[in-house]
Amino acid sequence: MKESTALRKRRHAPRAGAALLLAALAVGVAACGAQQPVGADERPSQAAKKTSERTTSSPAAVKRPQGTSVALTYAMRTYYLPPSAKPSLETGPASFQVRLEPRGWTGTRRSVAKDVKVTFDLSAFKGLAKVRWINQGNRHPDTCVRAGDQLTCALGDLEEYGATFEPFALDVLPDAPKGPAGALHMEVTSANAPTVQHTTRLVVGTPRLTLRQEKERAGVRQGSELPLTPAFGNQGDTAIDDDLVVTVEAKAATLRPQYRNCRYDKLVAPTKAECTFPGPLPAGTAYETDKPLTAVAGGDAMQGVLDYHVYRAHDRRDALYPQAQLPESAPSGTGAPLGLHPVDGSGDDFAPSAYEKADAANGTLAFATDQTHDVQAVGFTIKGKVGQSLMVSVPLPRNLSERTFRVTLPEGVSMAEFDRSGYASEMSFCGSVDGVAECAPAMTGDAPSMFVRIDKRVDGAQGTVTATSDPKVDANQENNTAPVKVEYVD
Missing domain, CATH: 2.60.40 (Immunoglobulin-like)
Structure with missing residues (x-):
């Protein structure tokens, strides 16, 4: 299937006091409405597409919701602007990204949103920032056109896999005052779908999420428990006014579905968990979980890893990728909620991501089992x-x-x-x-x-x-x- 008419060849990867978090969190919070991507920039295999087409065109297929709508699957709720005339990866990207996807069915086929246009009111940036470029990197240079304070991006027909694009980027003015700075208004219209409106809160300042890095563990027994106690902080100059999501993905290991404020890809031998904690996260603070997330090394594992990340709950950068987040229907753990308590996050072991340092942080716990020197022939x-x-x-x-x-x-x-x-x-x-x-x-x-x-x-x-x-x-x-x-x- 094709993307929007204007962007069908487009492929773009992303660039990169408030009350304290409770010192000992007694009650967990359910996952808080993080945007769920459905569809992707990346195409499924031809076999998968054929299977999908056979399923959706079958008369015996399940009943599908009829009608057409446009889902705004990624547009930031809060847009933090680095207080500098020269934003960099060190302080966070100052480009704005949007992802749209069509929803609904027409008969037994997925709906196509016709003649989709996205309009931005750029007057929000007066006295705050200079619009550095329009439509950067898009292969169709006329996708977004500016007229005064109005920026209109004509995407054409939005088909199954949607479109991701960057309509503009900013240079924040040197004298822009730090703190809340108004709101950016955005409107999505279509010839056959209801209008969608979105408001992004603007803040001059830079939060900087960090994660405590783990050292590789050796001599782990196959089938034994491998505890991971994530710790995250904010080394920026501005509070994160949002909930936080910590994700863990196990390779050559499985997770125990322990906590009810965590969701898992499945309840039996899950390999992915997403745990949500209430914010805000003030600048200069850090917290670790009050109990570990427990992995179990595979029974025949030699080496493995636990990849873990921390995101702002409503502005997760992985929302731009297919199947990056667990669906809303993912099961929660069955035990008591996972809590937090404060720690010192100023050390070198708390590190941001190599890229997009303001938006997320990542870490890896690599492990090697006690069988890594056991040479095994394979028949x-x-x-x-x-x-x-x-x-x-x-x-x-x-x-x-x-x-x-x-x-x-x-x-x-x-x-x-x-x-x-x-x-x-x-x-x-x-x-x-x-x-x-x-x-x-x-x-x-x-x-x-x-x-x-x-x-x-x-x-x-x-x-x-x-x-x-x-x-x-x-x-x-x-x-x-x-x-x-x-x-x-x-």
Whole structure:
């Protein structure tokens, strides 16, 4: 499906006292209406699109809400403007981003919002900021046109995947007073959808979200608990007048669905959590959770990571990406709410993101299990007809410590001659050494390949994959060898 007529080729990634948070939060707050993206800048696979088309066009499909509307899935509720004539990534971007998506169905097809226009009242920036550019980076230079204090962006027809665009950016005037600075009004109209209006509060000042960084943990037992106690702060010069969302995503591990102010991608072995805490977050303050979020290392994990982020709840930068946020229907945890207590967030271990430092912060807890030195051969099966020559991929042993490993082919199978000239130079192929195949990873780290011929049928024949390791560091030598089998096709 195409995007809006004006932006159908557009692809753009984002650039980058109030009362204190309760010292010991006793009651959690449910997720607070963060904008939920539906659709994406990035396209699904062709197979996924065909499946979707089959489903939506089927007469037996579930009833869909009819009619057309335009959803404003990203436009900031509060726009913090760095008090400087030269904004930078260090203080936060001064460009404004918008994401729109059509909603509804016409019969069994997704609705198309016709002739969509977005209008901004730029008079809000008088005496505050200079509009630095209009329509930056858009491939259609006439998408947004300014007439006096009115900026109109004509997006044309908005189709299934919507449109993301940056209508303008600002240079804040050096003498702009710090603090609340009025509001920016925005209106979205369409020939066949109701008008949508949005107001963004303007604040001159720069909050700067930070997260406490975690050191890598080694020697973690497979299947054991891995606690993470997130801590976040604001090292900027302005309070964040919003709730805060901490997200955790586990790889080679799962999470425990413990807390009722956290939502999870599923209640059984979830891998993603989003926990919401009430704001504001004044400048110079920091908090950590009063209990850890608990991950469980995978039963066969070697290494893994817990990626965690903190966002302003209503202005999450990941709302610009497909499936970045959990849906509103995501289940909450079943236990007591996760609370907060204050900590010192001035140390070097509290760090902002490398990019978009005012909007979010990220951290990674990497872990290695106590099995990272356990070299494990991985067996495979050669499948083909008698008399057939074929290329097979030879899986790499886990935690391979030596450069090479060996394959002894099953009886009735031999290595075959082949011409390498037709294959990419970065590929790796096993070679014959003393009648045994010697294999090594490709330069890219990919598994090597082997050309073999099935000479005759020998039922039950088996070969071996063997990887060597130092018994001093790898006590389990039994799994250094795995079987190579043959499956005959008649």
